[in-house]
Amino acid sequence: MKLVNKLAVSAALVSLAFASVTQAGTLDDIRAKGHLQCGVSQGLPGFSNPDQSGNWVGLDVDLCRAVAAAVFGNANKVKYSPLSAKERFTALQSGEVDILSRNTTWTLVRDTALGLNFAGVNYYDGQGFMVRKDLGVTSAKQLAGAAVCVNIGTTTELNMADFFRANNMNYKPVVFEKADEVVAAYDSGRCDVYTTDRSGLAAQRLKLKDPNAHIVLPETISKEPLGPVVRHGDDQWFDIVKWTLYCMVEAEEYGLSSKNVDEMKSKTSNPQIKRHVGTEGDMGKSLGLPNDWCYNVVKQVGNYGESYDKNVGPETSLKLSRGVNAQWTDGGLQYAMPIR
Amino acid sequence: MAADPKQVSADVSVPPSKPAFWNDPAWRAIFFQVLVLVGVVVFAAFLVRNTLHNMESRGISSGFDFLSKTAGFSIGETHFGISYTEENSYGKTFIVGLMNTIWVSMWGVFLATILGFIIGVMRLSTNWLVSKLAMVYIETIRNIPLLLQIFFWYFAILRPLPGPRGSIQLSFPIINFTHLIITVLVSAAAIFLLWWIGVKKRYDADQKAMPLWMLVIASVVTVLIIGNVVSLVTGFGLVAQWNESFFLNNRGLSYPQPIPEEGFAITGWAVAIGVVAAFFVRRWAKKRQDETGEQFPVFLASLGLIIGLPLVIFIFSGLPLHFDYPKLTGFNFTGGSVLTPEFISLLLALSFYTASFIAEIVRAGINAVSHGQTEAARAVGLRANPILRLVIIPQALRVIIPPLTSQYLNLTKNSSLAAAIAYPDIVLVFAGTTLMQTGQAVEIIAMTMAVYLTLSLLISTFMNWYNEKMALVER
Ligand SMILES: N[C@@H](CCC(=O)N[C@@H](CS)C(=O)NCC(=O)O)C(=O)O
Numbered sequence: 001m002k003l004v005n006k007l008a009v010s011a012a013l014v015s016l017a018f019a020s021v022t023q024a025g026t027l028d029d030i031r032a033k034g035h036l037q038c039g040v041s042q043g044l045p046g047f048s049n050p051d052q053s054g055n056w057v058g059l060d061v062d063l064c065r066a067v068a069a070a071v072f073g074n075a076n077k078v079k080y081s082p083l084s085a086k087e088r089f090t091a092l093q094s095g096e097v098d099i100l101s102r103n104t105t106w107t108l109v110r111d112t113a114l115g116l117n118f119a120g121v122n123y124y125d126g127q128g129f130m131v132r133k134d135l136g137v138t139s140a141k142q143l144a145g146a147a148v149c150v151n152i153g154t155t156t157e158l159n160m161a162d163f164f165r166a167n168n169m170n171y172k173p174v175v176f177e178k179a180d181e182v183v184a185a186y187d188s189g190r191c192d193v194y195t196t197d198r199s200g201l202a203a204q205r206l207k208l209k210d211p212n213a214h215i216v217l218p219e220t221i222s223k224e225p226l227g228p229v230v231r232h233g234d235d236q237w238f239d240i241v242k243w244t245l246y247c248m249v250e251a252e253e254y255g256l257s258s259k260n261v262d263e264m265k266s267k268t269s270n271p272q273i274k275r276h277v278g279t280e281g282d283m284g285k286s287l288g289l290p291n292d293w294c295y296n297v298v299k300q301v302g303n304y305g306e307s308y309d310k311n312v313g314p315e316t317s318l319k320l321s322r323g324v325n326a327q328w329t330d331g332g333l334q335y336a337m338p339i340r
Numbered sequence: 341m342a343a344d345p346k347q348v349s350a351d352v353s354v355p356p357s358k359p360a361f362w363n364d365p366a367w368r369a370i371f372f373q374v375l376v377l378v379g380v381v382v383f384a385a386f387l388v389r390n391t392l393h394n395m396e397s398r399g400i401s402s403g404f405d406f407l408s409k410t411a412g413f414s415i416g417e418t419h420f421g422i423s424y425t426e427e428n429s430y431g432k433t434f435i436v437g438l439m440n441t442i443w444v445s446m447w448g449v450f451l452a453t454i455l456g457f458i459i460g461v462m463r464l465s466t467n468w469l470v471s472k473l474a475m476v477y478i479e480t481i482r483n484i485p486l487l488l489q490i491f492f493w494y495f496a497i498l499r500p501l502p503g504p505r506g507s508i509q510l511s512f513p514i515i516n517f518t519h520l521i522i523t524v525l526v527s528a529a530a531i532f533l534l535w536w537i538g539v540k541k542r543y544d545a546d547q548k549a550m551p552l553w554m555l556v557i558a559s560v561v562t563v564l565i566i567g568n569v570v571s572l573v574t575g576f577g578l579v580a581q582w583n584e585s586f587f588l589n590n591r592g593l594s595y596p597q598p599i600p601e602e603g604f605a606i607t608g609w610a611v612a613i614g615v616v617a618a619f620f621v622r623r624w625a626k627k628r629q630d631e632t633g634e635q636f637p638v639f640l641a642s643l644g645l646i647i648g649l650p651l652v653i654f655i656f657s658g659l660p661l662h663f664d665y666p667k668l669t670g671f672n673f674t675g676g677s678v679l680t681p682e683f684i685s686l687l688l689a690l691s692f693y694t695a696s697f698i699a700e701i702v703r704a705g706i707n708a709v710s711h712g713q714t715e716a717a718r719a720v721g722l723r724a725n726p727i728l729r730l731v732i733i734p735q736a737l738r739v740i741i742p743p744l745t746s747q748y749l750n751l752t753k754n755s756s757l758a759a760a761i762a763y764p765d766i767v768l769v770f771a772g773t774t775l776m777q778t779g780q781a782v783e784i785i786a787m788t789m790a791v792y793l794t795l796s797l798l799i800s801t802f803m804n805w806y807n808e809k810m811a812l813v814e815r
Binding site: 085086089090093109110112113114115135144145146147152153154157158161162164165171172173174175176177181185188189190192231232233 | 395397398399400401412413414415416425426427499500503590591669670671672674681682759760762764768772773775776777778779780781
């Protein structure tokens, strides 16, 4: 495991040393190789996780599938690279993956100094704390002196430091590279507290021996806008990923879903929807894609709400209510730029 | 072949016809070396240029400015008394990681050496059981991958321990020093008296001395009686109180931390003076032995100077030292010191693993000293202990030190497996978190590689120096 990760870093460094960067042309590259290489987590239920038959599923996975649908007209033309939090940016920078869709928080440093571009937000989140019920703790303010298990290379590691510092509390961080190691360490009692994005807490909780013996404390200590990431320097590719996400979000806003999109496509006279499914205008051409790019996304992957409900919504084991991730028309933050 | 001087000078005066310079081996050698060197330099320059260019075109920041920026994350443990907070810089995280690497490597080298020597010698024992035990140890430990051994200690041994509230506790008596000193002094006098009456007197009177077992029993009884009498007279016992001192749980091993008080410095000085004095005593004793052949118990004298003297001073300066005991407050133990499970498992795995290699090196080294050396030493009348100390070990060391050096290097480099179990060494802290937060992979990996290179060179230099010191001095 250690080795894999050293390999990843060295591969990245070597590629920086040898490769002469092909600046633009991610789209051409992908078309040439016939699939999209998508960086995902090593298994975070609801976001990116292999199901029983080994197929990757989740909110983040759906985004990659949507991009593949937009580019190839086939959502299945995706290959996945499971990445730890530590490996993910090097993997993207070095071109090992074409897109990183791995519950990654949009921050200024990542957007600038790391040479990356965030193409939007597919899940608005915040960081929370989980503790064992029998500790009798009811607020994060009571965590002075606690041992805290955390993933290396995450915003989590920094927010936690800020939180304890701001509240003048001592704590002992125990830092692992793999999410599973963090969860196992917490579950075995090495730490009093497990902290990560609240969605991550809901997902990882399912891996604990007795999920009901733990509670998530009420405090949310940070903003964690999670979204897909691409490299600097290829604006066309950046646009494609960005507008694929908007396509999913706007489809929900207009009431388009995988179930009714065929019907709407043939029947509607609404110019907004016509543009959306590509029967009017040439939106696809501006992106360098076929004109039915967004139709394929909605048809094969579904709209944002469908993806949400299927992967992380109240009906799933994660039981996350839409909350701030509702459409702006419902008072949420999901607001797609207009496709026109 | 006795050369005729005339012949030689004749040879010199008529040089062979000089070959064209491209056929001259000396020129050729230089030419190819320059060619290779230029090739390497050009290649390196290409790599550096290309890397910088690629990074720039992708907008990845470069340079070493990040070292002075605030780190903002915290680190689980620091050693060598370094204090680190989130407000410190990324540069400081480098130092902390480096020191944590050195800390675990240093203790690893220390333990592995001791254990390795013991097992190596055991392996050569004529006692069947002892030698086979050593063999089993070596063959098992040497053949199990190190990472697996780290995991074994971490996940199989330390992980399943109870939490802080259910710690395994070990209590230690706090000794009443006044009581101890009175008892020791009086008992010493009493035992001397016993010996005087039971052995010396009777021996002088040509009677059979008291048997040893009787003497021992009598001494023990005397000490017990004296101890109780002292308790009665002074009104307090030998043990002032029992204190829960050691706590083992899944957060590690908490133990009392000695805190020096005012006046402890004198004891420190006494140690320093003792060391210097011992050095001079050794020199003097060697000189005297060279001149007169008379020996002096240097070891005992040094022990007295380095340990005895400071101990006496420590006692008479009023025991200026107390212990800070770990206490369970809230979630965890506060006070005292703690060895984390991450550190313990890494240290144990590194030490046991490397010790198995060192044991083989020691065995080979001792075997390399020919048996004739022992026989010759016996022939000049040396006894077993001096033979080992003066004849075998010095020669064996010459064989042992070079491969031992590479074991030390291995141990230091292997310590980078720390990251697998969350021990914050330089790889986890600097090439891990700091790299992630700054994204400056090239600079950080280069610095981390430089660290291992430098540590390795330092260890090699030191060991080479030691090796030269031990090497055969031809007279
Ligand atoms: N959103 C944070 C944290 C992301 C993160 O890595 N979270 C962990 C803990 S939930 C995770 O997703 N692990 C899953 C995995 O590595 O498989 C970030 O971008 O830094």
